[in-house]
Amino acid sequence: MSDTLLEVRDLTVHRGDLEVLKSLSFEVKEGEIFGLLGPNGSGKSTTFSVLMGLLPALSGQIFFNGREVEGGSKDLLRSMGIVFQNPSLDQLMSARENLEMSAKLYRLPRKKRQDRIEDLLRFSDLIDRADERVSNYSGGMKRRLELARSLIHDPKLLVMDEPTTGLDEGAFQRTWRRLLQLRQERGLSILLSTHRPEEAAFCDRIGFISDGKLIVCDTPQSLQSQVSGDHLNLKLDQAETAADLIREKLNLEPIVSEGQLKLTVEEGHSLIPRLVELLPAGSISSINMTRPDLGDVFLHLTGEQLAEESV
Amino acid sequence: MNIADQWATISVLWGRDLSRFLRKPSRLIGAFMQPIIFWLMIGGGLTSTFKISGAESLNYEQYFFPGVVVMLVLFAAIFGTITVIEDRHEGFLQSVLTAPGSRSALVLGKALGVSSVGLIQATAFLALAPLAGFSYASIDWLNLYFFLLLGSVALSTFGFALAWWLDSSQAYHAIMSIILIPGWILSGAMFPINHDQLVLSKVMNFNPMSYIVDGVRRSFYSDIPLGTTVSNSALIDLVVVLGFTAFSLLWANIIVNRSK
Numbered sequence: 001m002s003d004t005l006l007e008v009r010d011l012t013v014h015r016g017d018l019e020v021l022k023s024l025s026f027e028v029k030e031g032e033i034f035g036l037l038g039p040n041g042s043g044k045s046t047t048f049s050v051l052m053g054l055l056p057a058l059s060g061q062i063f064f065n066g067r068e069v070e071g072g073s074k075d076l077l078r079s080m081g082i083v084f085q086n087p088s089l090d091q092l093m094s095a096r097e098n099l100e101m102s103a104k105l106y107r108l109p110r111k112k113r114q115d116r117i118e119d120l121l122r123f124s125d126l127i128d129r130a131d132e133r134v135s136n137y138s139g140g141m142k143r144r145l146e147l148a149r150s151l152i153h154d155p156k157l158l159v160m161d162e163p164t165t166g167l168d169e170g171a172f173q174r175t176w177r178r179l180l181q182l183r184q185e186r187g188l189s190i191l192l193s194t195h196r197p198e199e200a201a202f203c204d205r206i207g208f209i210s211d212g213k214l215i216v217c218d219t220p221q222s223l224q225s226q227v228s229g230d231h232l233n234l235k236l237d238q239a240e241t242a243a244d245l246i247r248e249k250l251n252l253e254p255i256v257s258e259g260q261l262k263l264t265v266e267e268g269h270s271l272i273p274r275l276v277e278l279l280p281a282g283s284i285s286s287i288n289m290t291r292p293d294l295g296d297v298f299l300h301l302t303g304e305q306l307a308e309e310s311v
Numbered sequence: 312m313n314i315a316d317q318w319a320t321i322s323v324l325w326g327r328d329l330s331r332f333l334r335k336p337s338r339l340i341g342a343f344m345q346p347i348i349f350w351l352m353i354g355g356g357l358t359s360t361f362k363i364s365g366a367e368s369l370n371y372e373q374y375f376f377p378g379v380v381v382m383l384v385l386f387a388a389i390f391g392t393i394t395v396i397e398d399r400h401e402g403f404l405q406s407v408l409t410a411p412g413s414r415s416a417l418v419l420g421k422a423l424g425v426s427s428v429g430l431i432q433a434t435a436f437l438a439l440a441p442l443a444g445f446s447y448a449s450i451d452w453l454n455l456y457f458f459l460l461l462g463s464v465a466l467s468t469f470g471f472a473l474a475w476w477l478d479s480s481q482a483y484h485a486i487m488s489i490i491l492i493p494g495w496i497l498s499g500a501m502f503p504i505n506h507d508q509l510v511l512s513k514v515m516n517f518n519p520m521s522y523i524v525d526g527v528r529r530s531f532y533s534d535i536p537l538g539t540t541v542s543n544s545a546l547i548d549l550v551v552v553l554g555f556t557a558f559s560l561l562w563a564n565i566i567v568n569r570s571k
Contacts (some may be wrong), residue, residue, distance in 0.1 A: 052408075074411045101323050104323050105407065105410040117530075
């Protein structure tokens with residue numbers, strides 16, 4: 001996991017007068033899952049568009065396997081599998097036909113083509129409905145087919161733009177099981193963009209991207225350690241009265257929001273019994289404790305909220 | 312540039328358009344019935360009032376028949392290329408754009424796919440030629456298909472360039488309503504050129520579709536009835552249609568390679 005597969009160096013992109021990418025640099029190592037985490041409009045999709053050759057860069061360099069390449073160059077495109085943010089399937093065709101068209105675009109020999117399609121249909125659990133029209137598929141099935149399609153030419157690097165948008169919790173978890181399996185079995189490197197902290201947590205390293213700039217780049221564990229404390233969330237009757245009591249007796253500063261109390265404290269687990277004792281019996285309907293997630297770290301480091309959407 | 316990569320893109324897009332057309336029975340029935348109904352309705356309605364001086368024996372159904380053939384090719388080009396707008400941003404074309412084939416191959420593959428659909432529809436309608444009074448033996452099929460093929464490629468690449476350039480279905484619909492459909496009406500497909508009407512006759516002379524209709528119309532006669540074509544020379548028809556095809560191909564290639 002030490003060799004660099006893809007390196008993006010000082011990428012700057014203008015759209016009209018607007019600088020949408022500001023000297024962005026990052027690298028993806030072999031076998032690594034690297035994520036760009038940022039809110040919508042932060043420059044994630046723009047970065048991918050430059051890699052795919054769909055958008056020109058004003059300046060900057062791209063290196064693949066140590067060799068400088070142009071965004072969208074044929075060598076780069078042959079080595080990359082792409083999962084687009086928007087659907088890229090032919091809805092009138094079946095899964096098998098979609099895979100066949102992609103296999104032909106990459107000129108897979110006929111014999112190899114059929115084996116590969118069967119493998120991918122099996123891998124994506126679509127073999128039983130392979131000849132059904134894609135428009136009849138669920139959102140999760142379509143996403144699985146998109147992933148299968150991107151793997152048709154056995155790429156070294158999988159580039160995924162918001163790969164789990166619109167998926168429910170079950171489909172989200174299954175997608176990630178598949179991606180981790182791919183990395184393990186084929187040593188595939190993955191570059192993905194996301195605005196979901198729970199998705200970023202699956203990455204080996206994450207780059208925070210905000211307003212076209214890379215703010216920080218590190219492992220999820222290391223980033224999470226930058227924000228300390230536990231979040232306590234209390235649902236209870238008369239939140240204002242309870243908040244006064246906590247301020248007076250425990251010398252803490254709770255936030256009252258929509259009838260709930262929110263506290264950020266060190267060692268939340270030891271505070272919970274004291275809160276239960278302090279507040280009137282039966283007034284608490286629930287107490288919930290969470291560790292800060294990558295969204296909280298993002299907010300802490302950039303002052304910017306990620307999107308509200310979460311699984 | 313790898314030729315095999317280009318051919319892969321061309322053949323995938325070509326096959327895809329054909330396959331999408333052939334697999335929808337409702338679309339097939341509509342595609343074959345609509346021109347027949349159109350020809351019978353308008354042809355039947357106007358046949359008693361329509362007369363061309365010098366070619367009085369020609370009835371309107373006969374006059375209108377080549378016009379309907381070109382209409383089929385035009386409609387196939389319009390409906391085959393308007394889908395490019397969505398397909399490019401939220402469809403299969405995204406994966407073609409990031410595949411090893413070039414964008415010029417994408418233009419050609421799409422043009423051949425759309426043209427094939429238009430030619431299949433035109434062929435089905437041409438089977439009815441004896442009903443319009445044209446025996447199969449009297450038709451110059453080679454000339455007919457030469458003009459239909461060139462016309463199809465020209466109109467489909469023109470439509471493709473328009474779709475790519477406008478990048479909006481609403482804008483494409485607007486252009487279709489104010490340029491493409493009126494362009495067909497003013498091509499000699501529905502009525503012959505009248506030199507007394509200066510503006511209209513000028514428009515018909517400058518309209519490249521007029522020369523496609525002329526070329527198709529000439530294929531039905533060994534001696535073309537006077538006053539039924541926009542130009543007086545088969546050579547002019549050929550040169551203009553070749554020029555229009557070359558222009559459309561060039562424009563589509565420039566547009567698709569320049570845009571990102």
